[in-house]
Amino acid sequence: xxxxxxxxxxxxxxxxxxxxxxxxxxxxxxxxxxxxxxxxxxxxxxxxxxxxxxxxxxxxxxxxxxxxxxxxxxxxxxxxxxxxxxxxxxxxxxxxxxxxxxxxxxxxxxxxxxxxxxxxxxxxxxxxxxxxxxxxxxxxxxxxxxxxxxxxxxxxxxxxxxxxxxxxxxxxxxxxxxxxxxxxxxxxxxxxxxxxxxxxxxxxxxxxxxxxxxxxxxxxxxxxxxxxxxxxxxxxxxxxxxxxxxxxxxxxxxxxxxxxxxxxxxxxxxxxxxxxxxxxxxxxxxxxxxxxxxxxxxxxxxxxxxx
Amino acid sequence: xxxxxxxxxxxxxxxxxxxxxxxxxxxxxxxxxxxxxxxxxxxxxxxxxxxxxxxxxxxxxxxxxxxxxxxxxxxxxxxxxxxxxxxxxxxxxxxxxxxxxxxxxxxxxxxxxxxxxxxxxxxxxxxxxxxxxxxxxxxxxxxxxxxxxxxxxxxxxxxxxxxxxxxxxxxxxxxxxxxxxxxxxxxxxxxxxxxxxxxxxxxxxxxxxxxxxxxxxxxxxxxxxxxxxxxxxxxxxxxxxxxxxxxxxxxxxxxxxxx
Ligand SMILES: Cc1cc2nc3c(=O)[nH]c(=O)nc-3n(C[C@H](O)[C@H](O)[C@H](O)COP(=O)(O)OP(=O)(O)OC[C@H]3O[C@@H](n4cnc5c(N)ncnc54)[C@H](O)[C@@H]3O)c2cc1C
Ligand SMILES: Cc1cc2nc3c(=O)[nH]c(=O)nc-3n(C[C@H](O)[C@H](O)[C@H](O)COP(=O)(O)OP(=O)(O)OC[C@H]3O[C@@H](n4cnc5c(N)ncnc54)[C@H](O)[C@@H]3O)c2cc1C
Numbered sequence: 001x002x003x004x005x006x007x008x009x010x011x012x013x014x015x016x017x018x019x020x021x022x023x024x025x026x027x028x029x030x031x032x033x034x035x036x037x038x039x040x041x042x043x044x045x046x047x048x049x050x051x052x053x054x055x056x057x058x059x060x061x062x063x064x065x066x067x068x069x070x071x072x073x074x075x076x077x078x079x080x081x082x083x084x085x086x087x088x089x090x091x092x093x094x095x096x097x098x099x100x101x102x103x104x105x106x107x108x109x110x111x112x113x114x115x116x117x118x119x120x121x122x123x124x125x126x127x128x129x130x131x132x133x134x135x136x137x138x139x140x141x142x143x144x145x146x147x148x149x150x151x152x153x154x155x156x157x158x159x160x161x162x163x164x165x166x167x168x169x170x171x172x173x174x175x176x177x178x179x180x181x182x183x184x185x186x187x188x189x190x191x192x193x194x195x196x197x198x199x200x201x202x203x204x205x206x207x208x209x210x211x212x213x214x215x216x217x218x219x220x221x222x223x224x225x226x227x228x229x230x231x232x233x234x235x236x237x238x239x240x241x242x243x244x245x246x247x248x249x250x251x252x253x254x255x256x257x258x259x260x261x262x263x264x265x266x267x268x269x270x271x272x273x274x275x276x277x278x279x280x281x282x283x284x285x286x287x288x289x290x291x292x293x294x295x296x297x298x299x300x301x302x303x304x305x306x307x
Numbered sequence: 308x309x310x311x312x313x314x315x316x317x318x319x320x321x322x323x324x325x326x327x328x329x330x331x332x333x334x335x336x337x338x339x340x341x342x343x344x345x346x347x348x349x350x351x352x353x354x355x356x357x358x359x360x361x362x363x364x365x366x367x368x369x370x371x372x373x374x375x376x377x378x379x380x381x382x383x384x385x386x387x388x389x390x391x392x393x394x395x396x397x398x399x400x401x402x403x404x405x406x407x408x409x410x411x412x413x414x415x416x417x418x419x420x421x422x423x424x425x426x427x428x429x430x431x432x433x434x435x436x437x438x439x440x441x442x443x444x445x446x447x448x449x450x451x452x453x454x455x456x457x458x459x460x461x462x463x464x465x466x467x468x469x470x471x472x473x474x475x476x477x478x479x480x481x482x483x484x485x486x487x488x489x490x491x492x493x494x495x496x497x498x499x500x501x502x503x504x505x506x507x508x509x510x511x512x513x514x515x516x517x518x519x520x521x522x523x524x525x526x527x528x529x530x531x532x533x534x535x536x537x538x539x540x541x542x543x544x545x546x547x548x549x550x551x552x553x554x555x556x557x558x559x560x561x562x563x564x565x566x
Pocket of ligand 1: 197199223224226227238241242243244255256257261265275276321322
């Protein structure tokens with residue numbers, strides 16, 4: 001039977017909203033959807049024809065090695081699906097690749113579009129500057145979908161409930177505990193005005209000058225991931241999927257290209273202003289106002305005017 | 308501990324204007340600078356740090372054309388003992404094909420290892436797949452998004468995986484295993500031109516990819532390259548720097564965040 005198998009992403013009892021994108025692409029492709037979810041009281045909504053509760057704990061389910069065994073059981077019981085859908089997240093990225101490798105299935109990750117006429121998946125290259133149209137052959141295709149890309153296509157479905165026993169958990173990879181983030185000096189999610197700097201600032205030596213500008217503008221300084229990775233700013237100041245989601249009145253992005261992991265963390269800001277020297281920087285697609293200029297020059301000029 | 312680190316030479320396109328050639332058949336990278344994949348820089352550093360503590364060796368492996376040797380010299384300058392180039396002029400858009408090639412290479416050449424490192428993803432293609440597929444093909448435990456390695460024992464490691472929103476997960480994983488390293492796990496050491504010159508004197512072995520190629524039954528293929536769909540986009544502020552900055556401050560005032 002032809003169906004799409006959706007592997008639900010859950011974390012600490014929460015059914016992630018991103019699963020709507022997985023349901024959306026299944027609907028867009030006109031596939032009957034079967035969704036796998038671990039044992040627990042999740043608010044999964046009615047987004048698949050069948051919801052199969054796998055009677056294992058969340059941490060067991062979220063482990064790609066266990067998931068491989070669970071999927072083996074599902075395929076044996078239902079036959080192979082045409083499509084296996086993960087969210088493009090810390091869980092989905094890991095498990096989509098491992099699943100593809102384990103079963104020898106083709107895989108396309110970070111899918112953000114589907115062309116129905118051509119039957120091709122769209123996938124980002126070079127941080128969204130180019131997209132590739134992908135065709136898959138030779139088996140159920142494994143995909144991970146970019147959050148926000150397909151949720152509008154999700155429709156109400158019957159959500160017939162089923163249960164299955166899960167295979168015994170593996171011992172070669174086991175969950176130990178969750179580790180919370182270090183405490184922050186400021187909470188960037190509370191700021192009305194964020195001045196956010198990216199890799200474009202060039203070096204750590206530039207940070208004080210941006211801190212100074214933020215001070216004069218009464219803005220809070222935040223950054224994209226590379227700035228935090230390089231330890232130019234502390235982790236709690238990171239905007240994006242693996243950092244904070246912010247919704248300030250104004251988000252002023254300087255030297256940030258606009259990778260989706262960053263965009264996902266700031267796209268709901270009331271007003272986004274981007275400064276970048278690259279006219280093609282993807283961030284200009286999401287910004288309300290754009291300036292094509294050298295950020296250091298803009299910084300110095302602003303300081304000069306504001307005093 | 309013997310660690311194999313996969314490192315890729317990638318196009319640094321962040322500041323480049325990219326053009327599609329031949330009606331969507333190819334992306335023109337002829338004028339784009341190349342460098343080591345950012346994620347792989349972190350993973351070479353992590354491997355070198357572990358070996359400095361536990362003993363053993365780091366072997367850097369790159370698949371690509373002769374230019375990829377640059378990545379190997381850099382890894383050796385950082386502390387890798389060996390650099391292997393699996394030479395290939397061919398395009399593999401399918402990460403599965405690439406992972407199976409790596410698998411065959413490791414098996415055929417009988418390369419001993421305790422742990423294999425890859426980056427979480429490559430900057431250019433952003434598949435984030437090579438590590439996971441490789442782990443599954445080799446039948447080894449796997450973890451991606453590795454943002455910390457807390458303990459290294461003979462038969463296992465305690466690692467931290469990065470999840471969303473700043474949360475992490477501590478995991479115990481058996482050795483041998485495959486780990487995909489997340490950026491920010493460490494502060495990679497500075498590599499000087501002198502260091503790279505010295506590393507050039509260390510012999511890098513070259514292997515031919517064709518000797519390890521696996522016939523692919525399933526796969527993906529790029530039908531066409533396209534530009535992103537324009538979403539309306541921003542209102543551009545133009546003119547002299549003075550004017551533009553004045554307009555910017557005007558917007559801040561209008562939004563009530565600056566007086
Ligand atoms: C699992 C995972 C999670 C991630 N989570 C996050 C996250 O939470 N947050 C996040 O931000 N990223 C995240 N990333 C990384 C993301 O994919 C990008 O790598 C990152 O956002 C790029 O940051 P950037 O825009 O600062 O740097 P780049 O992409 O390098 O862009 C720098 C920009 O600066 C411009 N520039 C350079 N010099 C100047 C100048 N003098 N004047 C003007 N402009 C200049 C360039 O044109 C370029 O557009 C994650 C990645 C993965 C795989
Ligand atoms: C326009 C274009 C042209 C291309 N031309 C070529 C070409 O001529 N020849 C070619 O070989 N590929 C080429 N590629 C790249 C190829 O399509 C991808 O590298 C492949 O699909 C694997 O995906 P990834 O690099 O995104 O790996 P990811 O799964 O994102 O990478 C994760 C990790 O895998 C490891 N890894 C990936 N690739 C390599 C490598 N080559 N060597 C060592 N470690 C690696 C690294 O540790 C990396 O951090 C091209 C891609 C594009 C867009």
